[in-house]
Each structure stands twice: as C-alpha cells, then as structure tokens.
Amino acid sequence: MTENRLDASLAVVILAAGQGTRMRSSLPKVLHRIGGRPLVGHVLDTARDLSPAHVLVVVRHERDLVADAVTGISPEVVVVDQDEIPGTGRAVEVALDAVPDFDGDVLVLSGDVPLLDAETLSALIRDHRSSRAAITLLSAVLDDATGYGRVVRATNGGVERIVEQKDATAAEAAITEINAGVYVFQAEMLRSQLARVGTQNAQGEKYLTDVVGLARTAGLAVTASVVSDVSLTLGVNDRAQLAEAGRLLNARTVRRWQLDGVTIQDPATTWIDVTATLAPDVTVLPNTHILRATAVAAGATIGPDTTLEDCEVGENAVVRRTDATLAVIGAGASVGPFAYLRPGTVLADGGKIGTFVETKNSTIGAGSKVPHLSYIGDTTIGRGVNLGAGAITANYDDIAKHRTEIGDEVHSGSHNVFVAPVRIGDGAKTGAGAVIRKDVPPGALALSVAPQRNVEGWVENHRPGTAAAAAAARSRTAQEADHGAQEAHG
Incomplete structure (x- = not known):
C-alpha cells in the first residue's frame, strides 16, 4: 500500500486511559485482542492510514503496559498521561497540551472501537471541512441504544447536545441515535471550550460531549454524520462485545481474502488474523485458524482442522489437521494429518511430516x-531421508539438550531411537528396533539386536489364575493332543 500524503492540518487523539471494569480482567481493556491485534492496535492502524501530522494516545490505567503496547505497534505516536481529573474531556485537554502550536482539525477516536476504517473517517473529515462546522460527530441509529450517549437534535435538525445514559431523562433515553464517540473539532475552539467544561454530572467527570452544548450556546455549527454501517461503531465494553467485534472483523478479513483470489470453503469456521497474508489460489478448508504473521504462498492448501501461528508455508504445500507455531514449510511439502510442529521446525521443499509426528527445533x-508416529527434536536431517515409523531423537539427558545429525539419503528401520548427541553418516541404514548411541559411518548398517529367548511356561508359572494363563494352558493342551495324535498315526 502506498503512503498517503501527510495531512499537516490533522491531529488524531486516541483515548486509551480507561480501566474497562466490565471486562472483569486484569488486562487493560484496550489490550484485549481481536484479529491478532490489541483493540487499540486496530485504531492505531486506522489512524496511520489517515497520515495525520500528530497521533497522540492518552493513557492512565496500567499506564506502562498500555504505553509499551502502543509504542511497540506505532513507535511514532506520542503517549500522553492523563492526570487525576477523570473524564474524556480532560483526556483530550491533556493531549492538546502536548501539541500547543497545532491549529488544525482534531479527530478524536476511542481505543476500544476497533472496526472503524480509514474510508469512513476520511469521509467524516471531508464533511467537517466542507461544512466549516466547529464540530462534526459520527452517530449511528440503533434498535437498542442502552449504554450509549444520545444525540439530541434541535428542531432544525442540527445537533443540540449529547446526553450520557446516566444523565438522560426518560424522553432522552428513548432516542435511538447514539454518539459513536468519534469527533472532528476545530483545535482552537476545542481548547477554549474544554477550559469551560466542569464535572457537575452523575459521574463527576469532565465530559468531552459537553463541548457540543457549549459550542451550540456560543452559536457555533455542530453537525452529525450518520454512519451507514452501524457495526463500524461497535465499542467493546465486555467479553460478549469483544467476541462480537472479533467475529465482525474476521468476516471482513475473510471476505477481503476471498475477493483477492483465496478459496475459503467455510467462512464461518475460518479465522484469519489481520496480520496474516495469503497469496492467490490458496485454498483454506473448514475449521482453520491462520494467525499472527503467518504467510501462505500461492497454491497451498491449508486445513481442515489446522492452526498456523507465525508460520511460513511455501507454494503448493499441503497442511492438514496440523498445529504449527513458528515453523517453515517448504514448497510442495506435505504435513499431517495430526502433526504438531513446534517452534524452530523447518521442512524443506518436497518434504513430509506425517501422521502423529511432533517436531521441534529441527531442520528436515x-x-x-x-x-x-515419531518425535524429532533438536535434529538436522539431510536430503532424501526416510525415517521409519516410531523414530525418536532422544535429545534430553536430564541436564541439557543435544542434537542429532542425520546425513543425506539415510533410511532407518521402524522404531529407532537416536540418543543424542549422535551423527548418522550419508547413505547409512539402521535396522528395526535399533537404539543408536554411537555415530554411524557413511554407508554403514547399524544394528542393536539381542538374540530372542523364549522362556517356556512363564505366564502359567508367574500369572496363575489369569485369563492369559488359562488361554496358554488350553493352547498348550491342544498342541500336546495334536502332537500325540500325529505320533499315534506315525
């Protein structure tokens, strides 16, 4: 995406100071995640797309935690601390103090409203500038407006004031047009009016919404733009709303990839983080999660029943019923079903990690x-190797991890254990059931076979009265009878 030209007349203030008590969480509300990003991260992404001259994020609750997350996502933003005076009005006031010479338009966003897009906000800013209004706010019409501030309009249709839920009369509470918490203000007007806002309300807070009434009293124009898609204004106040916002964001993300040429068989059971990337002609089968920075190349098939987190998948690879994290899967490779790829797994082009295989910190x-039926940990495997069923690289000796090195074109028998540190030379072979404790030279056959010894009558002597002992006795009696009959006819 090409960068937009800097809008020197725009500053964005993001409110992220609240505790979010209804989340019932030790984690600040704006740091709860949907689509692979914290809520505030989505707002920061949208703000960046507007190319403003300034982005300011106001913090207070769990200040360091939120500030670190914000600067980790957008290092260029200015973090501003709200003082002991509560309320959104005070939050914006301290943000303006951080840019004292700015005299343009101030866009105010909430860190817990993650679905607003740059297109909607750009239209709001254009409306504000073309109307020359002192304030332009974004509103929405809801069937159930409970919990939201109501937009009270004058008889001529202009915005008269905004009333918070706890301060609303019965008539005001019946209004269905709500304040979406998104505003564009003229900066100088905002500074002067915020200085006049008090805390005489049910919450004892300095409300940003009071600026609307003060501006109207001063004879200034206040307009509202009703958003066409109400879902864009969804705020997150509890876990139920968090899940709904995540669902809506995911539906938007899935549709975007479908329009870009990705086949997604069942959108309802497919989850794709906004940070993941998929190439055209990728196929995603049901019950699949493609998370964080996962990148999937053209022609690959992912799923069903697969979770990829921070993985890289090459062209035309097939990954089925697999859980993988921080793994690289090469072009034309095959993984699964029922594979578990842990961090550090690198499967080269055309390789295979099959059924009930776990890998970790290994290159294949x-x-x-x-x-x-294998475990491959801390291992380097060369080209053209075929490990038999039940292969285990025993990498841990109770003190430290050790590596196993398996050369090119090695073929192992079934149920082998490679006790690290050990190296298997190019072209070597190992017998079934071998426990390999020493290096194997190139081209050698490694065996660790003990002679088979049968202890006759062991079960009947040591497990008398069991079903096994009874079965053994019946079989032995039958064999003796057959042997006697053969001798009689001898």
Whole structure:
C-alpha cells in the first residue's frame, strides 16, 4: 500500500486511559485482542492510514503496559498521561497540551472501537471541512441504544447536545441515535471550550460531549454524520462485545481474502488474523485458524482442522489437521494429518511430516520424510531421508539438550531411537528396533539386536489364575493332543 500524503492540518487523539471494569480482567481493556491485534492496535492502524501530522494516545490505567503496547505497534505516536481529573474531556485537554502550536482539525477516536476504517473517517473529515462546522460527530441509529450517549437534535435538525445514559431523562433515553464517540473539532475552539467544561454530572467527570452544548450556546455549527454501517461503531465494553467485534472483523478479513483470489470453503469456521497474508489460489478448508504473521504462498492448501501461528508455508504445500507455531514449510511439502510442529521446525521443499509426528527445533531436508508416529527434536536431517515409523531423537539427558545429525539419503528401520548427541553418516541404514548411541559411518548398517529367548511356561508359572494363563494352558493342551495324535498315526 502506498503512503498517503501527510495531512499537516490533522491531529488524531486516541483515548486509551480507561480501566474497562466490565471486562472483569486484569488486562487493560484496550489490550484485549481481536484479529491478532490489541483493540487499540486496530485504531492505531486506522489512524496511520489517515497520515495525520500528530497521533497522540492518552493513557492512565496500567499506564506502562498500555504505553509499551502502543509504542511497540506505532513507535511514532506520542503517549500522553492523563492526570487525576477523570473524564474524556480532560483526556483530550491533556493531549492538546502536548501539541500547543497545532491549529488544525482534531479527530478524536476511542481505543476500544476497533472496526472503524480509514474510508469512513476520511469521509467524516471531508464533511467537517466542507461544512466549516466547529464540530462534526459520527452517530449511528440503533434498535437498542442502552449504554450509549444520545444525540439530541434541535428542531432544525442540527445537533443540540449529547446526553450520557446516566444523565438522560426518560424522553432522552428513548432516542435511538447514539454518539459513536468519534469527533472532528476545530483545535482552537476545542481548547477554549474544554477550559469551560466542569464535572457537575452523575459521574463527576469532565465530559468531552459537553463541548457540543457549549459550542451550540456560543452559536457555533455542530453537525452529525450518520454512519451507514452501524457495526463500524461497535465499542467493546465486555467479553460478549469483544467476541462480537472479533467475529465482525474476521468476516471482513475473510471476505477481503476471498475477493483477492483465496478459496475459503467455510467462512464461518475460518479465522484469519489481520496480520496474516495469503497469496492467490490458496485454498483454506473448514475449521482453520491462520494467525499472527503467518504467510501462505500461492497454491497451498491449508486445513481442515489446522492452526498456523507465525508460520511460513511455501507454494503448493499441503497442511492438514496440523498445529504449527513458528515453523517453515517448504514448497510442495506435505504435513499431517495430526502433526504438531513446534517452534524452530523447518521442512524443506518436497518434504513430509506425517501422521502423529511432533517436531521441534529441527531442520528436515529437501525430499526427506518423517512419515508417522515419531518425535524429532533438536535434529538436522539431510536430503532424501526416510525415517521409519516410531523414530525418536532422544535429545534430553536430564541436564541439557543435544542434537542429532542425520546425513543425506539415510533410511532407518521402524522404531529407532537416536540418543543424542549422535551423527548418522550419508547413505547409512539402521535396522528395526535399533537404539543408536554411537555415530554411524557413511554407508554403514547399524544394528542393536539381542538374540530372542523364549522362556517356556512363564505366564502359567508367574500369572496363575489369569485369563492369559488359562488361554496358554488350553493352547498348550491342544498342541500336546495334536502332537500325540500325529505320533499315534506315525
């Protein structure tokens, strides 16, 4: 995406100071995540798309935690501390103090309203500037406006004032047009009117919304733009609203990828973070989560029943019923079903990690296969290797982790244990059931087979009275009878 030209006449203030008690969480509300980003992260992304001259984020509750998250997402923003005076009006006032020479338009956003997009806000700013209003606010019409501030209009249709839920009369509470908490103000007007706002209300707070009434009293124009898509204004105050915002964001994200050429078989069960990327002709099957910075190349098939977190998937790879984190899957590779790829797994082009295989901190070379029932940890595997069923690289000796190195074109028998540190040379082979404790030279066959010894009558002697002992006795009696009959006819 090309950068927009800087709008030197625009400053954005993001309110992120509240505790969010209805979330019932030790984590600040604006740091709860949807779509792979904290709520405030989505607002920061949208603000950046507007290319403002200033972005200011007001913090207070869990100040350091929120500030670190904000600067981690957008290092260029200015973090402003709200003082002991409560309320959104005071929050904006201290933000303006941080840019004393700014004399343009101030866009105020809430850190808990994550779905607003730059297109909607750009239209709001254009409306504000074309109308030459002192204040332009974004409103929405809801069937149930409970909990929101109501927009009270004058008889001529202009905005008269905004009344918060706790301060509303019965008639005002019946209004269905609500304040979305998004405003554009003329900066100098905002400074002067905020200085006049008091705390004489049910909450004892300095309300930003009181500026609307003061501006109208001063004869200044206040307009409201009703948003066409109410979902864009959804605020998050509790876990139920968090889930709903996440669902709406995901539906938007899934549709965007579909329009970009990705086949998503069941959008209702597919979750894609906004930070993930998918190429055209990717196929996503049901019950699949593509999370965080995962990148999927063209032609790959992901799912069903798969979760990828911070993974890289190459062209035409197939990943089925797999859980993978911080893994790289090469072009044309095959993973699953029922595979578990832990951080540090690198599967090269054309490789295979099969059924019920767990890998960790391991590199598996081009065309190599770990087909089934295996654990591969802290291992380097060369090209063209085929490990038999039940292969285990025993990497931990109760003190430290050690690496196993398996060369090119190695074929192992079933149920092998490679006790690290150990190296298997190029072209070597191992027998079934081998426990490999020593290095194997290139081209050698490694065996660790003990002679089989049968202890006759052990079960009947040591497990008398069991079903196994009874079965053994019946079989032995039948065998003796057959042997006697054969001798009689001998």
